[in-house]
Amino acid sequence: MPRNYVSLDLETTGLNPARDVIIEVGAVRFVDGLPTETFSTLINPDRPIPYEITMLTGITDRDVLGKPHFTQIRPQLQRFVGASPVVGHNVSFDLGFLRAQQLFYENIGLDSWELATILLPNMPSYSLGSLADQLGIPMESRHRAEHDAQATGLLFAHLCEEAACLPLPTLVEINRLASNSDWPLGPVFREALDARGGAGLTSRREPPKLEQIVPGSPLLQPLYFAEPLNPVEKPGPVDVTELSRMLEADGAVGRAFPGYEFRPPQVDMLKAVATAFNQEHHLLAEAGTGTGKSLAYLLPAIAYAVKNDTRVVISTNTINLQDQLFQKDLPDLQRILADAWGQDPPFRATLLKGRSNYLCPRRFLGLLARPNLSQDELRGAARILVWLPRTQTGDQSELSLPFASDRFVWSQVAADSAGCSMERCQREMGGRCFLYRARRQAEAAHILVVNHSLLMADAATENRVLPKYNHLILDEAHHLEDAVTDQLSFRADSQTVQRLFTTLHQQGQRAAHATGGGLLGDVLGSLRTGRIPPEQFAVIQDHVMRLQADVEGIYLRLDDFWQIVAEAFRDMGIAAQDRGGGADYDLRLRITETMRNHPVWVGIEQGWEDLGAPWQAMTRRLDNLRGGVGKLQEAGYKASNLEALTEELEVAGRELAELHAQMEAWVMKPAANGVYWAEIGSEERRARRISLHSAPLNVGPLVQDHILYKNDTVILTSATLRAAGSFDYLRDRLQAHDADTTTVGSPFDYKSSTLLCLPSDVPEPNAPGYQTAVEQAVIGLAKAMGGRTLVLFTSNAQMKRTAQAIAPALTEAGITTLTQGSGGSRHQLLESFKSSQRTVLLGTRSFWEGVDVMGSALSALVLVRLPFAVPNDPIIAARSETFEDPFYNYQVPDAILRFRQGFGRLIRSKTDRGVVLVLDKRVTSKGYGRLFLESLPECTSFRGALRDVPAQAKGWVDGDNTPGLTP
Numbered sequence: 001m002p003r004n005y006v007s008l009d010l011e012t013t014g015l016n017p018a019r020d021v022i023i024e025v026g027a028v029r030f031v032d033g034l035p036t037e038t039f040s041t042l043i044n045p046d047r048p049i050p051y052e053i054t055m056l057t058g059i060t061d062r063d064v065l066g067k068p069h070f071t072q073i074r075p076q077l078q079r080f081v082g083a084s085p086v087v088g089h090n091v092s093f094d095l096g097f098l099r100a101q102q103l104f105y106e107n108i109g110l111d112s113w114e115l116a117t118i119l120l121p122n123m124p125s126y127s128l129g130s131l132a133d134q135l136g137i138p139m140e141s142r143h144r145a146e147h148d149a150q151a152t153g154l155l156f157a158h159l160c161e162e163a164a165c166l167p168l169p170t171l172v173e174i175n176r177l178a179s180n181s182d183w184p185l186g187p188v189f190r191e192a193l194d195a196r197g198g199a200g201l202t203s204r205r206e207p208p209k210l211e212q213i214v215p216g217s218p219l220l221q222p223l224y225f226a227e228p229l230n231p232v233e234k235p236g237p238v239d240v241t242e243l244s245r246m247l248e249a250d251g252a253v254g255r256a257f258p259g260y261e262f263r264p265p266q267v268d269m270l271k272a273v274a275t276a277f278n279q280e281h282h283l284l285a286e287a288g289t290g291t292g293k294s295l296a297y298l299l300p301a302i303a304y305a306v307k308n309d310t311r312v313v314i315s316t317n318t319i320n321l322q323d324q325l326f327q328k329d330l331p332d333l334q335r336i337l338a339d340a341w342g343q344d345p346p347f348r349a350t351l352l353k354g355r356s357n358y359l360c361p362r363r364f365l366g367l368l369a370r371p372n373l374s375q376d377e378l379r380g381a382a383r384i385l386v387w388l389p390r391t392q393t394g395d396q397s398e399l400s401l402p403f404a405s406d407r408f409v410w411s412q413v414a415a416d417s418a419g420c421s422m423e424r425c426q427r428e429m430g431g432r433c434f435l436y437r438a439r440r441q442a443e444a445a446h447i448l449v450v451n452h453s454l455l456m457a458d459a460a461t462e463n464r465v466l467p468k469y470n471h472l473i474l475d476e477a478h479h480l481e482d483a484v485t486d487q488l489s490f491r492a493d494s495q496t497v498q499r500l501f502t503t504l505h506q507q508g509q510r511a512a513h514a515t516g517g518g519l520l521g522d523v524l525g526s527l528r529t530g531r532i533p534p535e536q537f538a539v540i541q542d543h544v545m546r547l548q549a550d551v552e553g554i555y556l557r558l559d560d561f562w563q564i565v566a567e568a569f570r571d572m573g574i575a576a577q578d579r580g581g582g583a584d585y586d587l588r589l590r591i592t593e594t595m596r597n598h599p600v601w602v603g604i605e606q607g608w609e610d611l612g613a614p615w616q617a618m619t620r621r622l623d624n625l626r627g628g629v630g631k632l633q634e635a636g637y638k639a640s641n642l643e644a645l646t647e648e649l650e651v652a653g654r655e656l657a658e659l660h661a662q663m664e665a666w667v668m669k670p671a672a673n674g675v676y677w678a679e680i681g682s683e684e685r686r687a688r689r690i691s692l693h694s695a696p697l698n699v700g701p702l703v704q705d706h707i708l709y710k711n712d713t714v715i716l717t718s719a720t721l722r723a724a725g726s727f728d729y730l731r732d733r734l735q736a737h738d739a740d741t742t743t744v745g746s747p748f749d750y751k752s753s754t755l756l757c758l759p760s761d762v763p764e765p766n767a768p769g770y771q772t773a774v775e776q777a778v779i780g781l782a783k784a785m786g787g788r789t790l791v792l793f794t795s796n797a798q799m800k801r802t803a804q805a806i807a808p809a810l811t812e813a814g815i816t817t818l819t820q821g822s823g824g825s826r827h828q829l830l831e832s833f834k835s836s837q838r839t840v841l842l843g844t845r846s847f848w849e850g851v852d853v854m855g856s857a858l859s860a861l862v863l864v865r866l867p868f869a870v871p872n873d874p875i876i877a878a879r880s881e882t883f884e885d886p887f888y889n890y891q892v893p894d895a896i897l898r899f900r901q902g903f904g905r906l907i908r909s910k911t912d913r914g915v916v917l918v919l920d921k922r923v924t925s926k927g928y929g930r931l932f933l934e935s936l937p938e939c940t941s942f943r944g945a946l947r948d949v950p951a952q953a954k955g956w957v958d959g960d961n962t963p964g965l966t967p
Contacts, residue, residue, distance in 0.1 A: 005030050005110065006080070007087040007153030009145045010094050011057050013045055017100040021045045022070055023059055026145030027080055030087075033157035039080045040146035042067040051804055052822070055811075057143045070101060078103060087156045089113045089128045089148070108184055112156045115185055117400040118379065119162045121387040125828055126400060131155055163192035167389060172198055173213045174382045177368065183378050208368050210361055210432060214388045219361065219432050226348060226444035228467075231310040237278035238303040240271055246299060252340040253295065256332070261910070265744040266292040272742040273715055274300035277471065280712040282739035284477075284730065286721040288746030288937070289904045293717055294329050297473050298447075302333060302347050304471070305446035313448045313469045315455045317476035317483060319397075320850055326351045326449050349447035350438070352466065354454045355416035358435040359384065359394040364413040366644030370522050374506075380409030394434025408499055412648070443467045452476075452483030459706030460487065470712045477716035478897055481733050484699040485875065490662045493691035494562045498555065500659065503652050504622070505551040519652060520544050520551075523629065523645050530639030532632060540632075543625050550618040557611040564607035565690055568600040569680060590874035591666075591676040608667040615660050622653045666692050673697045677874035695875055698882070704735035714739070720900040723893035724931040730897075748907050750937040755956040757917040759946035764921045765865055771798070774864055774919055775805045777946055778840070781860055781917060782806075784950035785957065787815045787838035788859040792848055792902050794867050796821065799842050802864075806840075814838055820847060833857065849901040852908055859914045859957050861906040866920045866932060867898035892928050896935050903936055915953040 008027045014020030023045050029037040042059070044067045054060050081104060088094040091109040098104050116126050123134065132139040132151050135158055139151045163171075171193045178186040211220065244267050246252045254260040269287050276283040277300055287293035301312040316322045330349045337346035367373075368381060383399060383406075391398055396414070401407050415435040429436075442448050450466065452474070458465035474480060505518040524544050527537060569589065595601060626649050633642065670676055674694050681689040696702070708714055716736065723729045727741050762777070763770040782789045793799040803819040810817050816836060818829050820843040833841040834857050841847075848867060868891055869876045880886035906914045916939070923929035924943075942952045 003032060005085040005087050005153070005156070006082075007112075007149045007156065008081070008091075008094055009088065009148035009152060010097055011053070011059060011143065011145050012097060013047065013050055013053055015093075017096045020097075021047065022097055022101075023049060023053070023064055024057070024145040025073065025077060026147070026149035027077065028146070028149045028153050029080070029084070030153045030157065033154075033160070035150060035153060037080075038146060038150075039077065040149075041073055043070050043073070044068060051807070055807055055817075056822075058141075059144075074101065074103065081107065083107065085110050087112055087153060089152045089155070110156065110184055110188070112152050112159060114379065115156070115159045115163075115188065117402065118185075118383045118386055119159055119166075121383070121390070121400065122398040123400070125825055126402075127828075128152060128155070130828070160188055160192065163188055164195045166192065166386060167214075167216060168196055168198055169213050169215055170385050170389065171196060173208060173368065173385055177373055177381055178378055180372065181375065181378055183375050185379075185382075189382070208365060210365065210429075213368070213385060216389045218392050219388070219394070219434065223437055225437075225440045228443040229309050229311055229446070231470075232308045235280075235304075235308040235310065238274055238300055238307060240274045240278070240300075243274055243299050243303055244270060246336075246340065247295070252336050253299075256336045256339075261747075263290070263292055263747045265747055266296045268744045269293055269296035269717075269742070270299060272740075272744075273297045273473075274303075276715060276740065277301070277304040277713050282708060282711075282714040282736065283716070284721055284727050284736060284739045284741045285715060285717040286727075286741075286743045287717060287719060288744065288748075289719050289907065290746050290748050290909065291719075291744055293719075294325060294475070295333075297475075297715060297717060298325075298329060298333060301471070301473060302337065302447060306347050309446075310471065311446060311448055311467060311469045312471045312473065313450060313455070313466065314473045314475065315450050315452050317452050317479035318850055319451075321475060322351065322449060322451060330447065330449075347446040348441075348444055349449065350441040350445040351449045352438055352442045352454070353395060353397075353451070354457055354465070355435055356411065356414045357396050358415040358433075358438065359388070359391075359396065359413055360415035360435070361432055362429055363415070363644070363648075366641060366648065367409075367413055369641040369644065371525060376403075376405040377409055377412075380406055380413075384413065391434075393438070404495070404499075412503070439467070452480055453487050455707075456484050456487040456702075459702065470710075472707065472711050472713065473715040473717065474707075475717055477734075478718045478720050478730065478901075480703065480716070481699055484702060485695050488699070488702075489693065489695040490666070491691055491693050492659060492663055492666075493689055494558065495689070497659065498558060500652065500656055501551050501554060501558075503648075505548045519645060519648050520547055523625075523642070523649065526639045526642045526645055527629075527632075528639075530632075530637045530642065532637050532639070536632065540625070540628060543621070543628065547618065547621055547625060550614060550621065554611065554615055554618060557614065561607045561611045562690060564603055565678070565692075566680075568604050569678070569690075571600045572598055587680040588872070588874055589678045589680065590872075590877055591670075591678065596670075605667060608663065612660060612664060612667075615656070619653055619657045619660065622649065622656075626650055626653065662694070663692065666694055670694075675875050675878040693874075697878055700733060700735035708734075708736060708739075719904055720897045722935070723896040724935055729889075729893035746937060748910060748912075748937075750907065750939045752940070753907050753913050754937075754939040755915045755953065756936070756939040756941040757915060757949050757953065758924055758941060758943050759917075759919070759921075759949060760924070760943055762919055762921050762946050764925065771801065773946060774798075775802055777917065777919055777949065778802065778862060779806050779809050780947070780950040781862065781915075781953055782810055782815055782840045783813050784954040785860045785915075787836075787840055788857060789840045789862065790833070790847070790851065790853075790858055790860070790905060791840065791842045791862040792864060792905070793842065793844050794865045796844055798864065799844055803842050810840060815840060818842065820844055847905075848898055849904070851905045853905075854908045854912060858906065858908075858912075860917065860953060861903070861914065862917045862919060863899070863902050864919050866895055866922060867902065868895045888928065892931060896932055899932050900935055913957060913959075915956055917949060917953070 006027050006029050010022050011024035012020050012022050022043050024042050025040065027039040028035045042064050044064045046069065049059060049061055049064070083106065085108040086095060086104060087110045090113045091111040095104060095109050113126055116131055124130065128148060128151055129139065129142045132155065135155065137151055137154045137158065140147045142148070171189060174189045175193050178189060247262070247267050247270060248254060249260065249262040254262065265288065269285060269291060272283060272285055273296060287296065301314070305312045314325065316325065334345055338344040364384060367377065373381065387399055396410055401410055415433065448466070448469070454465065503519055505520050524541060527540060626646055629642065629646050665671060666676055673696055675697050676694045679691045679693060716739065721727060721730050722743065731737055731739070762773050778791055799819065803817055807817040816839045818832060818839060818841045820826070820829065826846060829841060830851060833839050834853055837857060871877065871891070880890055883889045903916060906912070906916055923932050
């Protein structure tokens with residue numbers, strides 16, 4: 001590590017150096033990884049400290065009163081830091097504020113956060129506090145500058161030791177790649193290599209081999225593959241009675257789990273699923289919370305698959321459920337069925353993800369062989385080199401890819417290239433391919449677990465993604481329409497479009513390098529090593545230079561196009577006030593036929609023609625270049641890394657051609673079944689970026705044709721498939737008109753476990769006094785419960801306003817307020833909520849489902865508003881137009897399904913007891929409100945004044961007799 005450095009941390013009034021100011025500075029000098037000297041002071045900002053900053057740091061206006069201004073401590077801080085490297089956790093934030101004060105322009109910034117994401121793959125969080133906890137680094141307090149600076153310096157020293165412990169081949173390769181770069185973290189790896197005595201090992205310049213850089217990788221070890229399945233011609237039925245017996249209290253499942261509880265609804269669902277398999281029917285199966293639906297469908301699916309040597313695909317919407325199935329439920333059943341059936345293993349199961357999730361070692365080696373990698377590419381390459389010896393699966397979910405640039409680098413090494421094929425992997429890599437291995441395992445698996453996105457990608461490509469299957473279970477099926485919509489959606493903005501062209505040629509690089517940056521320059525450099533006849537090389541060189549000029553011209557036209565689009569929207573009267581949520585929010589603008597007939601749309605079309613024509617010509621020229629290089633290879637000319645580079649040219653050309661076609665459709669040729677819109681960034685966000693979007697209007701026919709018609713058995717299941725007691729809404733959305741239906745209730749006794757509070761005097765949403773009533777209701781209920789309350793919103797803005805209003809009163813009562821988006825991941829917030837009883841958690845849409853908190857940690861649930869979709873959302877608006885009565889036939893059923901999901905967060909076990917408070921008066925004041933209430937299980941209810949809710953709630957949870965309750 002650098003022998004001397006200064007770790008530094010700031011507390012500020014906000015995130016913007018141009019607008020916000022520093023309120024505390026902490027700096028610690030380190031020598032050989034040990035702290036030796038400290039500088040710390042509070043700063044008078046000459047302005048009130050925002051409430052949320054006080055809540056985060058504990059620093060109040062009174063604390064900074066009389067403290068020095070920053071200009072007074074500036075010379076002292078400058079002397080303390082001197083010319084030392086500055087270490088920070090997200091150091092660009094701290095240096096951004098200090099450089100705004102004309103400090104430390106020449107100092108190297110070393111980011112402990114970036115280094116941690118490279119050296120510690122797949123950590124649950126990379127926040128300073130989380131890393132300190134994981135690594136045992138002492139941290140006296142959090143979000144105070146001196147203590148954060150001390151922890152940051154110790155973390156950096158620990159990470160430098162981690163770097164020095166990397167396998168020597170990994171260190172050598174990282175240093176080889178960084179040898180000609182000014183990457184700030186390069187010296188960390190150079191000193192780590194020096195400490196290992198490997199300073200002279202980085203002179204190798206030929207393309208690396210997998211064995212050289214990751215000799216210990218599991219990828220290099222032979223792997224046993226079972227034989228692919230061979231389905232019987234005439235499938236036989238499973239024994240429904242025998243399977244049902246396994247779920248009896250003394251059955252195979254019951255004997256395997258101490259304290260097992262027999263659940264009749266679970267048996268009912270198993271029988272329905274098994275019958276659907278036996279009869280090759282489609283089934284919509286709603287299973288209430290606590291049914292144990294996973295085991296209810298897994299047992300018949302496994303039995304049917306094993307008996308008939310066939311495959312059953314199980315698709316989920318969320319990673320959480322996928323992990324539960326693959327890491328808990330299926331291993332449990334492996335153990336149980338091995339005993340019951342007397343065979344080990346009793347069945348084979350595997351998890352398969354989309355191609356882009358897996359690393360392609362061949363493409364990765366191609367990236368490593370390219371000269372002059374950018375800092376983004378260096379960081380990505382280093383991250384993969386550190387991770388590769390450890391991974392068994394090659395799945396990118398094991399890596400931290402926090403920025404768009406990281407994900408873009410991954411796209412260059414993922415196994416979704418047109419050149420990736422099983423035959424090529426076997427021929428060139430000897431089967432050393434993560435995707436190849438995953439596919440081989442999938443072909444031999446009785447149970448194949450996927451997600452809805454991959455399932456629909458398979459459908460969209462006419463079943464070329466997954467092994468052949470005829471039996472499918474869709475869990476979390478209420479999300480299927482959204483999953484299909486997402487899979488078939490399109491998005492483009494200036495940065496993502498330009499990044500694709502940058503892959504070919506980096507703007508302004510021809511003058512800086514003899515061949516230019518990007519793939520085009522790399523191809524030319526590679527050809528120079530191949531002893532190609534001068535006249536043929538000259539032809540290729542001329543072609544490359546023309547392409548580079550094409551890309552330079554497209555850069556200019558791209559800027560013009562986005563400017564024209566922005567001006568057109570402005571001319572149509574679209575301004576920040578149209579956002580509805582204020583200037584902090586993006587505007588979604590649906591592109592209708594009326595807008596396309598507006599006079600200014602002609603300017604957008606002309607702008608696209610000026611951009612689209614040279615873009616299309618460039619892709620044709622690129623294809624010609626690839627063909628010319630291919631002919632040289634066929635003629636026997638060999639050049640360093642040329643085959644890999646040519647493949648990358650093909651991939652880039654295909655992506656640019658596809659993007660051209662999508663943008664052409666967006667501007668000029670909209671599809672009849674398409675919804676088109678633009679999103680305009682808020683004033684608060686950078687450069688008011690504009691993005692173009694499209695999505696399918698109706699996905700039902702695709703589901704019908706590619707999922708329902710093509711499979712013998714399809715089970716669609718969820719805890720929420722019915723709206724107002726009927727499956728009709730989901731049947732219509734998914735075109736599942738021929739499916740059988742079954743409903744199995746929850747084993748929970750909601751009458752005795754759940755108090756539903758419907759205050760009679762709360763104002764209606766949007767009425768005066770509503771927001772105040774919400775705030776007072778949450779404060780009163782949270783105090784009565786001693787925290788232990790989850791509050792669900794439909795609006796980020798309302799959630800933030802409420803959090804700011806209730807936090808002082810709750811803090812005074814010793815109750816912590818956690819708010820989604822205020823810091824920490826969803827997982828971290830839930831873990832904090834579970835582990836600290838005196839806590840209130842505020843969340844929006846993603847917290848309406850998938851929250852599983854058992855016991856008294858969650859005793860009260862507040863549903864602030866009915867979860868109607870935003871009516872002017874482009875997709876919602878377009879789909880609404882397809883109904884005669886869009887409100888009752890589309891918006892209400894959709895909201896009921898979300899409402900039921902939110903309600904289901906409270907009671908997660910038979911022993912849970914709690915209160916649901918609905919603060920939207922429309923459930924009782926509007927005619928459609930009864931549809932929401934009738935969709936809930938039968939609870940005990942309280943209808944009375946809002947002020948009486950806390951006492952009623954406390955009495956209910958404490959088990960006291962409470963008057964005024966009705967079953």
